[in-house]
Amino acid sequence: xxxxxxxxxxxxxxxxxxxxxxxxxxxxxxxxxxxxxxxxxxxxxxxxxxxxxxxxxxxxxxxxxxxxxxxxxxxxxxxxxxxxxxxxxxxxxxxxxxxxxxxxxxxxxxxxxxxxxxxxxxxxxxxxxxxxxxxxxxxxxx
Numbered sequence: 412x413x414x415x416x417x418x419x420x421x422x423x424x425x426x427x428x429x430x431x432x433x434x435x436x437x438x439x440x441x442x443x444x445x446x447x448x449x450x451x452x453x454x455x456x457x458x459x460x461x462x463x464x465x466x467x468x469x470x471x472x473x474x475x476x477x478x479x480x481x482x483x484x485x486x487x488x489x490x491x492x493x494x495x496x497x498x499x500x501x502x503x504x505x506x507x508x509x510x511x512x513x514x515x516x517x518x519x520x521x522x523x524x525x526x527x528x529x530x531x532x533x534x535x536x537x538x539x540x541x542x543x544x545x546x547x548x549x550x551x552x553x
Contacts (some may be wrong), residue, residue: 419522426494444462450485459538463516474524476512476516476519477510477512478509478510479494479503479505479510479511480505480508480509480510480511480527481504481506481509481543481544482506482542482544483506483539483542483543483544484539484540484542485539486537486538487507488506488507488539488544489504489505489506489507489537489538489544489545490506490537490541490544491502491503491504491534491535491536491537492505492506492509492511493511493514493520494511494513495511495512495513495514495515495516495517496516496517496520496527497516497517497520497525497527498526498527498528498530499513499517499529500513500528500531500532501513501516501527501531502531502532502534503534504534504537504538504544504545504546504547505544506544532546534547535547536546
């Protein structure tokens with residue numbers, strides 16, 4: 412009976428060692444927890460934020476991060492774009508007109524000391540399902 416208990420205790424200690432350290436500054440408790448992917452938020456009904464060179468508003472969240480638009484009406488409204496994550500390139504299905512800021516995502520990761528699980532699904536196509544752009548069916552390996 413002592414061996415399984417010791418094994419469980421060792422496993423729990425190992426998992427606890429992998430946990431992120433506690434925030435050191437008092438204002439860091441208000442920040443969201445790090446995620447493995449890009450910060451993805453649905454676009455507001457009327458995007459707000461600074462205007463781009465083309466005169467189109469750039470959708471941003473209150474924190475200043477670009478807000479991805481996943482809305483669609485047809486498959487043609489969706490495209491595979493590099494939305495970025497803490498590792499670098501990260502493809503996702505978003506609206507063809509959605510702004511992306513992979514360099515901004517990496518800068519935010521560096522600023523906050525965040526990391527991502529690197530690697531991603533190879534997305535060959537996107538489709539519009541229930542008004543949201545989603546990755547198409549995975550291709551069988553040839």
